[in-house]
Amino acid sequence: MTHVAVDIGAPGEREAERISRAIVEERLAAGTRLSGGPSHYHWEGTVYDEEYWTVRAFTVEEHFEALCDLVRDLHSDDLPGITYSEIGGTDEFLAWITEETR
Numbered sequence: 001m002t003h004v005a006v007d008i009g010a011p012g013e014r015e016a017e018r019i020s021r022a023i024v025e026e027r028l029a030a031g032t033r034l035s036g037g038p039s040h041y042h043w044e045g046t047v048y049d050e051e052y053w054t055v056r057a058f059t060v061e062e063h064f065e066a067l068c069d070l071v072r073d074l075h076s077d078d079l080p081g082i083t084y085s086e087i088g089g090t091d092e093f094l095a096w097i098t099e100e101t102r
């Protein structure tokens with residue numbers, strides 16, 4: 001089984017918290033971490049300077065598409081920034097992710 005950390009950018013703390021909670025409630029991730037700060041990005045020919053938050057969700061690869069679908073439904077951006085990376089960890093941590101996403 002492949003364990004992954006999914007990073008989701010969200011415009012503002014409230015939206016990040018709403019997305020984070022929904023992901024965990026739907027058992028698409030065992031848990032999340034939130035962090036926030038300034039963000040700079042290009043969108044449709046303009047450079048933006050806004051506060052963005054990152055929701056990092058710990059899950060298994062098989063839930064990635066369902067997690068993306070939920071985020072797209074909840075997100076206010078036209079193109080939510082969603083990435084993932086395969087992760088390793090202690091046997092206990094990975095077992096927790098597996099158990100909580102069944």
